[in-house]
Amino acid sequence: MMFWVRKIHKWASLLIGLQLFIWVFSGLVFNVIDHKKARGNAYRQAPTVSEHLIAEKDLLPVETILKAYPETIELTQTKLLEKPYYLLTQEQGLYRHFTNRFLLVNAITGELTKVDEKLALNIAKASYIGPGDATSTNLFITNIPDYPKQKNPTWQINFNDDLETSVYIEQGSGRIVGHSNSDKRFAGFFFMLHFMDYGDEGSFNNIQIMLFAFVTLWLALSGLIWTIHMLRNGKYRLKTSR
Amino acid sequence: MLFIGAQFVIWSVTGAYMVFFDIDYIHGDSLIVNHQTKIKPDNLTYPTQALFQQYPQAENLSVGMLVNREVYRFNIDKQAFMLDASNGKLLSPIDEQSAIAVAKHFYADDGEVINAELIIENPPFELSSRHLPTWRVNFDNFGSPALYISATNGKVVTKRHEFWRIFDWMFRFHVMDYDDGGNVSNWFLFIIALLALFAAFSGLVLTYYKMIKPMFSKRKNSDFDNQSPQPKMNVPTGDQP
Known part of the structure; x- marks a missing residue:
C-alpha cells in the first residue's frame, strides 16, 4: 500500500x-x-447629506408616477447629486450586481432621466476626495473592469491620482458600484492567482x-x-x- | 511538521468543498423564486397625501409588493413601517402567519413549513443584526433550508441551508480563524502559512530532483522509486542515520 x-x-x-x-x-x-487599503476606498467619501431641497410630501405623488410607468415592480427613492429621484425597478435581479433594469424619474419635475456621461462624471466627482482630476470616462456594457460580477452597464471614470483611482457608476440607477485603485488591483491579482x-x-x-x-x-x-x-x-x- | 501537514489536509479538503459547490447554489439562490410581480397603480386607493397627513414624519417612502398586495414602506426615525396601499392599514410588524405566507410565496420547492420563530435580538451567526427583527421560517426539506423574513418590511432578507452553513465552517478552517470566522489577518495563519510556504517550496525542490530531473536524464535510474524522497512537509532533521 x-x-x-x-x-x-x-x-x-x-x-x-x-x-x-x-x-x-x-x-x-x-x-x-x-x-482596508485593498478595498480601494482611499479617495472615497460618503455623499454629503444636506437638508431636503423639498419636503417629501411635496414631491410628485408616487401614484402619478406609477400610472405613467405601469410596468414597475418596485418604486424607491434615491438621491443623485443631492436631488431626489424615483427609481423604478422594471426587472429585478436577485442581487444588485445581477441583471436589473431601472427607470430614473426626477421626483420634482417628473422628467425621465438617463445617467449620461456628464451625470455619471458628476456623481463620481462628488464621491471623490483624492488629489486627481477625472481624465477619461468609458461605458462598459459587459465585462466591467475591476467588478467582474457586475452584470449591469456601468460607467468607468478614471482619475489621474497616485493610486490610479477608477470610480464606477451604474448606468441604470446612478448607484456608485465602487471605487477601485492600484491597491485593490494588487489584491485582485492575487485573488485571481x-x-x-x-x-x-x-x-x-x-x-x-x-x-x-x-x-x-x-x-x-x-x-x-x-x-x-x-x-x-x-x-x-x-x-x-x- | 506533522502539524503543518494536518493544515495542508484541512486546506485541501476545505478548498475542494468551496470550489466544487457552485457559489450561487451555496448562497441558496435556487431556494428562491425571483418574482417579478408588477404594481397595479389602480390598487393604490389609499392616497399618499393621506399617508403624509397621518404620518407627517414619514421618510423614504417606497411602493412595492407584499406577496400579491401593494404596500407603502417608509421610515420614521429609522424605524420601518409598512401600510396596505389600498386602505392605509398598518401591516408592520408582520405576524407569524404573514411571515409564513411570504416565505411560502418565495420558497422555490414545495416543502412543508416546520415552524417560524421571531428573532428580536442576539441573531445567529448567519443573520446580520441590521435585519432585526426577523422571522426565521424553517422548511422541511433536504439541507434544512430557512428563509429569513423581515418583520418590519416583509422582504426576504436572507436564506440559508446546510450547504451554506458548511461552507462558512469550511471558510473558517481554510483561513484558520477559529474564533469569529471572518478574519484572514490572524497571527496563527501567518505562522502556519509561512512554514507552509517553506514546506511547499521544499516540496517543489524535491519534485524537481526526484521527478523532473530523472525524467529528462537518459541515465537509467532504476532506484528512483526506492529512493523514497521525504514528503514535502518533512525537512531533514538531525536524527537521520
Missing part, C-alpha cells in the same frame, strides 16, 4: 506543485496585506481549479498517510523501510 501512497504523492506533486506554491504564497499575501480565475470571472468555481483541487486532495491525503506511516515506524528514521 505504501508503494501506491508514494507513487500518488509524487505524481500529484508533479502536477500541482507549482500551483500549491502559488496558493500558499497568495494565501500569505491575503494574510499580510492591509485589507489563488482562485485560478484566469478568465477574470470573479469566481472560484472554474473547471481548472476543480481539477487541481481534486489532485491536491490526493496529494494531501497521500502525504498524510505517508507521514503517519513514518511516525509509526519511528519518527522519520526508517524512511527507506522497503
Whole structure:
C-alpha cells in the first residue's frame, strides 16, 4: 500500500506543485496585506447629506408616477447629486450586481432621466476626495473592469491620482458600484492567482481549479498517510523501510 | 511538521468543498423564486397625501409588493413601517402567519413549513443584526433550508441551508480563524502559512530532483522509486542515520 501512497504523492506533486506554491504564497499575501487599503476606498467619501431641497410630501405623488410607468415592480427613492429621484425597478435581479433594469424619474419635475456621461462624471466627482482630476470616462456594457460580477452597464471614470483611482457608476440607477485603485488591483491579482480565475470571472468555481483541487486532495491525503506511516515506524528514521 | 501537514489536509479538503459547490447554489439562490410581480397603480386607493397627513414624519417612502398586495414602506426615525396601499392599514410588524405566507410565496420547492420563530435580538451567526427583527421560517426539506423574513418590511432578507452553513465552517478552517470566522489577518495563519510556504517550496525542490530531473536524464535510474524522497512537509532533521 505504501508503494501506491508514494507513487500518488509524487505524481500529484508533479502536477500541482507549482500551483500549491502559488496558493500558499497568495494565501500569505491575503494574510499580510492591509485589507482596508485593498478595498480601494482611499479617495472615497460618503455623499454629503444636506437638508431636503423639498419636503417629501411635496414631491410628485408616487401614484402619478406609477400610472405613467405601469410596468414597475418596485418604486424607491434615491438621491443623485443631492436631488431626489424615483427609481423604478422594471426587472429585478436577485442581487444588485445581477441583471436589473431601472427607470430614473426626477421626483420634482417628473422628467425621465438617463445617467449620461456628464451625470455619471458628476456623481463620481462628488464621491471623490483624492488629489486627481477625472481624465477619461468609458461605458462598459459587459465585462466591467475591476467588478467582474457586475452584470449591469456601468460607467468607468478614471482619475489621474497616485493610486490610479477608477470610480464606477451604474448606468441604470446612478448607484456608485465602487471605487477601485492600484491597491485593490494588487489584491485582485492575487485573488485571481489563488482562485485560478484566469478568465477574470470573479469566481472560484472554474473547471481548472476543480481539477487541481481534486489532485491536491490526493496529494494531501497521500502525504498524510505517508507521514503517519513514518511516525509509526519511528519518527522519520526508517524512511527507506522497503 | 506533522502539524503543518494536518493544515495542508484541512486546506485541501476545505478548498475542494468551496470550489466544487457552485457559489450561487451555496448562497441558496435556487431556494428562491425571483418574482417579478408588477404594481397595479389602480390598487393604490389609499392616497399618499393621506399617508403624509397621518404620518407627517414619514421618510423614504417606497411602493412595492407584499406577496400579491401593494404596500407603502417608509421610515420614521429609522424605524420601518409598512401600510396596505389600498386602505392605509398598518401591516408592520408582520405576524407569524404573514411571515409564513411570504416565505411560502418565495420558497422555490414545495416543502412543508416546520415552524417560524421571531428573532428580536442576539441573531445567529448567519443573520446580520441590521435585519432585526426577523422571522426565521424553517422548511422541511433536504439541507434544512430557512428563509429569513423581515418583520418590519416583509422582504426576504436572507436564506440559508446546510450547504451554506458548511461552507462558512469550511471558510473558517481554510483561513484558520477559529474564533469569529471572518478574519484572514490572524497571527496563527501567518505562522502556519509561512512554514507552509517553506514546506511547499521544499516540496517543489524535491519534485524537481526526484521527478523532473530523472525524467529528462537518459541515465537509467532504476532506484528512483526506492529512493523514497521525504514528503514535502518533512525537512531533514538531525536524527537521520
